[in-house]
Amino acid sequence: MAIEFLCRKVGMTQYYNETGECIPVTVLDAQPNRVVQKKTPENDGYAALQLGWGERKPKHTSKALGGHFEKAGVGPQRVLRESRVEPEQLDEFEVGQDIEVGIFEPGQRVDVIGTSKGRGTAGVVKRHGFAIKRRTHGTHEFFRHGGAIGAGAYPGKVIKGMKMPGRLGNSRVTTLNLEVVRVDPEKKLLFVRGGVPGHNDAVVCVRRSVRAK
Numbered sequence: 001m002a003i004e005f006l007c008r009k010v011g012m013t014q015y016y017n018e019t020g021e022c023i024p025v026t027v028l029d030a031q032p033n034r035v036v037q038k039k040t041p042e043n044d045g046y047a048a049l050q051l052g053w054g055e056r057k058p059k060h061t062s063k064a065l066g067g068h069f070e071k072a073g074v075g076p077q078r079v080l081r082e083s084r085v086e087p088e089q090l091d092e093f094e095v096g097q098d099i100e101v102g103i104f105e106p107g108q109r110v111d112v113i114g115t116s117k118g119r120g121t122a123g124v125v126k127r128h129g130f131a132i133k134r135r136t137h138g139t140h141e142f143f144r145h146g147g148a149i150g151a152g153a154y155p156g157k158v159i160k161g162m163k164m165p166g167r168l169g170n171s172r173v174t175t176l177n178l179e180v181v182r183v184d185p186e187k188k189l190l191f192v193r194g195g196v197p198g199h200n201d202a203v204v205c206v207r208r209s210v211r212a213k
Contacts, residue, residue, distance in 0.1 A: 004083040005206045015182065052074065056078045074096055124164065178192050178209075
């Protein structure tokens with residue numbers, strides 16, 4: 001298992017490589033991730049690192065979380081996430097240690113996990129890509145409807161999973177096998193080819209791709 005490194009999505013821009021090719025990239029603010037807690041198979045039943053990202057004012061932190069951070073010897077963190085690791089990897093990290101963006105390198109393949117933009121309630125055309133009815137031969141008032149949703153006699157009900165109108169977006173999305181174009185350790189930036197889930201300023205997780213050979 002690979003560490004899921006926390007970043008903030010800054011936005012998209014263009015990057016020109018050595019050959020002059022223009023590459024669309026997403027810029028990620030890759031501030032150091034701090035190890036707040038270690039979960040061990042003996043105590044918790046699984047191996048994981050609890051990572052913190054971003055600074056937070058103590059007055060905006062609950063007493064319970066404040067005591068948790070104080071026990072780890074770190075300041076209040078804005079975001080806390082658990083990252084599953086192999087049990088033998090736990091010895092490589094210590095509580096309070098900073099994990100830098102240098103764990104990635106140009107050309108590496110990564111997966112980016114985030115929450116997609118919420119689009120609210122949407123119809124079947126926008127949500128599922130249904131075709132729009134022809135606006136001729138007497139068709140009216142049903143241009144963007146979904147049509148029949150099942151038989152009346154048998155089974156006499158709507159089949160579970162039928163594509164219908166409903167909430168679109170605001171769900172966990174993983175974009176697989178993206179290329180790391182550039183790593184800037186000084187400015188704490190990570191450039192990833194293509195788009196990643198979420199709005200600007202959203203927190204995303206970056207990990208070594210599960211499809212990487």
